[in-house]
Amino acid sequence: MRHHLIGPVIALVGALVFPPLMLAQAAEQHGEAKAQTTATTPDLSGLWIRLRDPAHSSLNLDFGNAVSPMTPWAEAKFKAANSIFRSSSPSTVLSDPIFSCFPPGVPRIYLLNFPVQIVQIPGQVIMLFEFDHFVRRIYTDGRPHDKEVGPLWMGDAIGKWEGDTLVADTVSFNDKTTLDREGYPHSDAMHLVERIRRVNHDSLEIDLTVDDPKAYTKPWEAKLNFQLRTDWKIIEHVCEDNVSFRGLINKATKKPAK
Amino acid sequence: MKIWRLPILAVFSCLLFVSLPVSAHHGTSPYDNTKLTTVKGAVTDYLFINPHVLISVEVKNDKGRIEKWMAEANSPNVLSRHGWSKEIIKPGDQITVIGNRAKNGSTTLRLQKVVLSNGQELDPNSLQD
Numbered sequence: 001m002r003h004h005l006i007g008p009v010i011a012l013v014g015a016l017v018f019p020p021l022m023l024a025q026a027a028e029q030h031g032e033a034k035a036q037t038t039a040t041t042p043d044l045s046g047l048w049i050r051l052r053d054p055a056h057s058s059l060n061l062d063f064g065n066a067v068s069p070m071t072p073w074a075e076a077k078f079k080a081a082n083s084i085f086r087s088s089s090p091s092t093v094l095s096d097p098i099f100s101c102f103p104p105g106v107p108r109i110y111l112l113n114f115p116v117q118i119v120q121i122p123g124q125v126i127m128l129f130e131f132d133h134f135v136r137r138i139y140t141d142g143r144p145h146d147k148e149v150g151p152l153w154m155g156d157a158i159g160k161w162e163g164d165t166l167v168a169d170t171v172s173f174n175d176k177t178t179l180d181r182e183g184y185p186h187s188d189a190m191h192l193v194e195r196i197r198r199v200n201h202d203s204l205e206i207d208l209t210v211d212d213p214k215a216y217t218k219p220w221e222a223k224l225n226f227q228l229r230t231d232w233k234i235i236e237h238v239c240e241d242n243v244s245f246r247g248l249i250n251k252a253t254k255k256p257a258k
Numbered sequence: 259m260k261i262w263r264l265p266i267l268a269v270f271s272c273l274l275f276v277s278l279p280v281s282a283h284h285g286t287s288p289y290d291n292t293k294l295t296t297v298k299g300a301v302t303d304y305l306f307i308n309p310h311v312l313i314s315v316e317v318k319n320d321k322g323r324i325e326k327w328m329a330e331a332n333s334p335n336v337l338s339r340h341g342w343s344k345e346i347i348k349p350g351d352q353i354t355v356i357g358n359r360a361k362n363g364s365t366t367l368r369l370q371k372v373v374l375s376n377g378q379e380l381d382p383n384s385l386q387d
Contacts, residue, residue: 088361090288090330090368099309113336130335235335241308248305248312252328252366 042164044125044196047234048204048226049115061111062180066222067210074185074215077175081183091250094242096181101239103134103153105177106170106192107208110224117234118204125159125166125196132239138168145171151188153177168194179210187214202228289358289368297327297367301351306334306344311382313347313372315355317365329355331369331382342380351375 070078084095098104104112114130123141138159146156150172159168170192178185190212198204204226211219299317311331316324331337334344347353352375357367372380 085287088288090360090362090364090366093288113332232339235338237308237333237335245307245309245312249310249330252312252314252364 041120041161042166042198043120044118044166044198044204045120046204046228047115047117047230047232049229049232050110050113051225051227062182063184063220063222064182066220067179067184068216068218068220070185071213071215071217073187077185077215078183081178081185085181085183091246094246094249097176099239099242099246101132101242103177104131105173105179105186106136106154106157107194107210107222107224108177108180109134109136109154110206111180114237115229115232115234116226125168128234130234130237132237133234138166138170140166145169151175155190155192162195164197166194166196168192168196170194185215186210186212189214204228287368288360288362289366290361291358291368293358294356294370295359295367296354296356298354299327299352301347301349301353302326303349304344304347306337306342308333308335311337311342311369313353313355313369315353325365327355327365327367329357329367329369329372337382340381342382346380347372347374 084092087093093099098108098112103109109129109131110116112131116130117128119126119128123139125138125140127136127138129136134154136154136157138157140159140161142160143158145158149156151174152172153174153176155170156172157168157170159166161167171190173186173188173190173192175186175188175190190210193209193211195207196204197207206224206226207221208224209219209221210216297315297317299315301313302316303312303314305312311334313329313331315327315329317327319325334342354373355367355369356371356373357369360366360368369382371382374380
């Protein structure tokens with residue numbers, strides 16, 4: 001009888017003792033892998049705010065002269081969008097789709113004067129934008145573009161590391177967003193490449209290339225510079241607040257009666 | 259009009275609407291970025307709200323009439339990072355507001371600077387989207 005019990009007892013003890021040991025071993029291996037990833041992957045994390053460059057004032061809020069000549073299709077779109085920005089009525093500016101809570105798209109979201117927090121986890125670089133709390137994921141795990149989704153407001157982004165630089169490749173945009181507040185358009189064929197690099201501990205730069213043959217006669221480039229702000233945090237920003245604001249500004253900016 | 263009144267009118271005008279040329283690097287917008295307008299008066303409302311902070315001021319014009327002006331600033335998120343708070347301006351405060359006036363002629367400004375009655379200057383730093 002005793003002999004019959006030895007087997008189950010050993011099995012029970014083994015089941016109780018070894019799984020935790022095996023788990024511990026697996027965790028140790030995972031930790032090693034994680035440490036390896038951390039050691040080899042450049043660190044872009046932090047809370048960043050874009051710097052305005054007085055020497056290149058056109059990049060303060062719009063891409064200005066950076067853009068290549070537009071195609072006739074894009075010219076027509078630009079004219080319509082630009083008339084909103086150039087309106088003489090402050091309330092008309094609120095017709096810009098971003099004030100109706102539509103996503104600003106990329107790269108326009110960088111031009112808004114709100115910080116972005118970059119978080120890295122294995123296989124992903126995540127951008128947490130303060131502006132309406134948009135989240136952008138750049139997958140760095142080697143997957144290809146997802147051909148089953150889109151067109152998308154913020155596009156489908158994948159990335160790879162080239163030395164200290166994250167090369168983000170984004171496609172599958174819709175054509176509903178503009179590249180800046182001036183209204184420079186893009187089409188659903190836009191291919192956006194961003195080279196994102198931490199220049200030093202406190203500085204980050206993004207060199208972007210817009211390749212959109214439907215909208216521009218040739219690809220064009222722009223550089224955006226960011227500063228690390230360890231003393232800031234992401235503050236709540238809710239787009240729906242624009243609704244009440246629209247009423248206030250409409251009332252205040254009525255043309256004076258003649 | 260009597261000649262002796264002209265200098266007085268000129269001084270009044272300078273006090274109420276001082277127009278200075280500024281860099282127009284933000285491009286065309288509903289506000290006249292080429293000029294600064296200065297108005298001084300009592301705060302009637304201060305809304306520290308998104309997307310833009312709004313300051314309402316009652317200003318006495320050169321005819322002694324009260325005009326209602328409104329200054330539009332940046333987001334409270336942005337302003338709070340440059341020393342502003344929702345308590346820093348209160349209704350009744352006498353303030354000077356400097357900004358770009360709306361092109362449509364309304365008594366609305368895109369804020370460039372506020373000077374509080376104690377002389378403290380509040381700079382919205384940047385006037386962006």
